[in-house]
Amino acid sequence: MLALAGCLAVYELHGHLPDAASTWAVLRQASLGWLVAAVVLQVLSMVAFAEQERRLLGAFGVAMPARTSVAVTFARSAMATGLPGGSAVAAAYGFRQFRSRGASRSVAGTVTVLCGVASFSGLAVLYAGDAVVRAGTLVAAAITVLVPALLVLVVRRIRRSSPPADTTSGLRRTIHETAVLAAMIPARRWLVVLALATVNWLCDLLCLLACLHAVGLSVPVPVVGAAYLGAQLARQIPATAGGLGVIEAGLILAMTTTGHAPAAAAAAGVLTYRLMSCWALLPVGAACWAGLRNHSTIKENA
Numbered sequence: 001m002l003a004l005a006g007c008l009a010v011y012e013l014h015g016h017l018p019d020a021a022s023t024w025a026v027l028r029q030a031s032l033g034w035l036v037a038a039v040v041l042q043v044l045s046m047v048a049f050a051e052q053e054r055r056l057l058g059a060f061g062v063a064m065p066a067r068t069s070v071a072v073t074f075a076r077s078a079m080a081t082g083l084p085g086g087s088a089v090a091a092a093y094g095f096r097q098f099r100s101r102g103a104s105r106s107v108a109g110t111v112t113v114l115c116g117v118a119s120f121s122g123l124a125v126l127y128a129g130d131a132v133v134r135a136g137t138l139v140a141a142a143i144t145v146l147v148p149a150l151l152v153l154v155v156r157r158i159r160r161s162s163p164p165a166d167t168t169s170g171l172r173r174t175i176h177e178t179a180v181l182a183a184m185i186p187a188r189r190w191l192v193v194l195a196l197a198t199v200n201w202l203c204d205l206l207c208l209l210a211c212l213h214a215v216g217l218s219v220p221v222p223v224v225g226a227a228y229l230g231a232q233l234a235r236q237i238p239a240t241a242g243g244l245g246v247i248e249a250g251l252i253l254a255m256t257t258t259g260h261a262p263a264a265a266a267a268a269g270v271l272t273y274r275l276m277s278c279w280a281l282l283p284v285g286a287a288c289w290a291g292l293r294n295h296s297t298i299k300e301n302a
Contacts, residue, residue, distance in 0.1 A: 078285020
């Protein structure tokens, strides 16, 4: 995983970074306090995602210890980043873990899908927040009224609808079952899950800001936020696993072309952020995967 990710990153970043000597000179002077803050924020981001996962399982009566949920989250993140087709592999791994904790096939599938939906919704909240900052209170009022109203209409429609009559359409029936199970989750729990998904993305963004401060950059928050959201949008296009190379180059170019950061400092800050949010997850995730595998083996033998 490390070798493959390293080769992809070198290939994608070739020609997009300043010389290594100037970048290293900036890194040597990085503030330890800001680096520690960045690490803490990245850990909080992962814990928020794990808790979001755990709360969705709990809505269907499936208990998963917090420590196990965090380990599964790290393992899934490493798979999504370091393996070809990583997102699909990570989703399948999460499905198997949910099943091993007592979830039925339909519940495990529903939680797997809803984790992705909640994560996307949390990112959408950040996009909406950016729009509010740029467009003012009118957009804020529209979002506040329209989004809850749309959710209420969707849930009511699902609860009143009946299963599709065409029993041969397995995909339609699966989608309907997933929607019905999702509608059974209380609104309060949905709000908690959405809040956790938002915290997940927000802590990741704050980690980037802390890394920039660590190398002495004070880039305006709106500029960093716009660059971050643009990079996350580009990441949805599966050009490389985990956005390797794409996110690094996008963030560096966004800050240097706007004139808010010199190339060497921007590269040092972005690479530090990616070390914490991507590269460090590979060995940690591999260790979590091995630990969960050994625990399952011991449990089966017992």
